[in-house]
Amino acid sequence: MTLAAQAFTSILPVLIVAGSVRGTLNPEANAMFADNLSLDDHTAQLLQQSLPEHIEGITLTQAVAAVLLVIAATAFARALERCYRRVWNTPRASIRFAWRWVAAIVAIVVGFVLVVTTRYVVRGTGAVPVLEFIIEATIWCVLWWIASWVVINRTVSLRALLPGSALAGLGFALAATLGRVYLPRVLASSADQFGVLGLAFSYVGWLFVLMSVLLAAITIGRVVHLTLVGHEWSRSGTAAAHRASGGSR
Template structure:
C-alpha cells in the first residue's frame, strides 16, 4: 500500500539522519525496562517501610520532624494520610512499643535495603551494557549509596522550600541537587566503570523526571492517599504508594537508559565520549 511504503521511506530517512533513534528504540524495547522498574520499586518499598519505623524509634525528635516535613513536601500530605504518618513518626506511640517495632524494622531494613541498592545498580549496569560487578567490589558501594540517600531525602524539604526563599529558588536547587545525586549514583553503583562526563545526560534526565513527578505528586497524591485510606484502609495506602513508586522508578530507569544511549551516539558522543573510554575494561580486569 502507498501509505506503508511512505512510512517505510520516512523511517529509513530518519534512521539515516538520526541513527540514535534506531539505537534508542531498540534499547528501550529489548531491555525489559518495565520489569526492571517494577523490581526496583518493590525493593524500594520493602526497604522504605521498615526503615521508616526504625527512624521513628531511634532518631531524635528534630530529625523525625524534618523527615516528616520532607515527606509532606514530596507528597503534599494532608488530612488522614498526614495523620497516619504522624502516628508513625510522632511521640504519641508507647515508647516500649516504638522501640520494639523499631528494632524489627531496623533488622528488616538492613536485610532488604541492599536489595534496593543491588536493583538500582543493575539498572545502571543494564543501561550501559555492563556485566554485574563482583560482590567484593560492589558491596560497600551498596551501603554507602543508602547512607547518602537517606540524608538526601531528609534535606529535600528545605531545598524545595528554597531554604526559606520559596519555590522560585527551591525548584532549581532541587534540580541541581538531584542531578548531582543521579550523576554520583550512576558512577558509584556500577563500580566506577563509566567516567563522569558520559553520565551527565542520564543524570539530567533522571533529575528532570523525578523533579516533575515530585511536583505532580503534590497535586495527585494527597487526594489519592486519603481516598485509599477511606475506602480500603492501610491496604489502600500501600497500593497507592507502591503505584507511585513504580511510576517513579520507571521514570528513573528510562531516563538512565536514554541518557546512556544519547551519550554514545551522535551528536553528543563527540562532546561526552572520551578517547579510549571502555566501559567494560575495568570489569574484565576485575
C-alpha cells in the same frame, strides 16, 4: 516494577526508622512529612499512627536490627545495579565490592532526606516555585549521579553518567511538582477506603512512576552520551561485538 517493589520494601523501612529517630530528637519534625505531601488532617493522622513511636533508648537488639535493616535495604541497590549493567553493558563486579550497595543506599537516603528538608526550608523562606524546582532538580541530579557511579562500581565515568543523572533530576523534580497536586487526593481517597493499606498501595504505584522516570532517564542518558562521543548504540552493545566476531571469521 522490580525497582518500585524493592524501593518500597528496602528503602521505605529505613526512612521510617530515620523519621522516628528524627522525631525523637526534634518533635516538631513529626508533621514535616505530612506537610510536605499536603495531606489533609485525617490522612495525616492516619499516617502518624502508622509510624513507630518515639525511641526512648537504643538497645543492643535494636542496634543489631538496624544493621540488618541496612543490609536488607541493599536489595534495591542490587536491582539498580542490574539495570545499569543492562543499559551500559558493564561486567558483574566481584562480591568484594559489596560495600558499594550500602554506600549507594546511604547516598539515596541522605539525598532524599536532604530533598525533603530543603523543600521545607525553601518554602519557609517564600522562595518562588521556579527556584524551588531548580534546587530540587539539582539535588536529585547529584543524588543519582553519585549513587549510580557507586552502584556500578565506577566502571562508567562520571562524565558519561551526567546526562542520565541530569534527566533523572529534572524528571524527579517534575514528578514531585505533579505529585503535590495528584498525590494528596489519591492518598486521602485510599486512606478513606482501605486505611493504612490503601496508603501503601498508593505509594507503590507512585514509586512505579518514579522508577519508570529513572529508567527512561538512564536509557536516554546513554543515548545522549553515545551521540556526543560519536558512537551508535548498536556499536556499543554485546550484539555488535558478536556480529563483528562472526564477520571476521
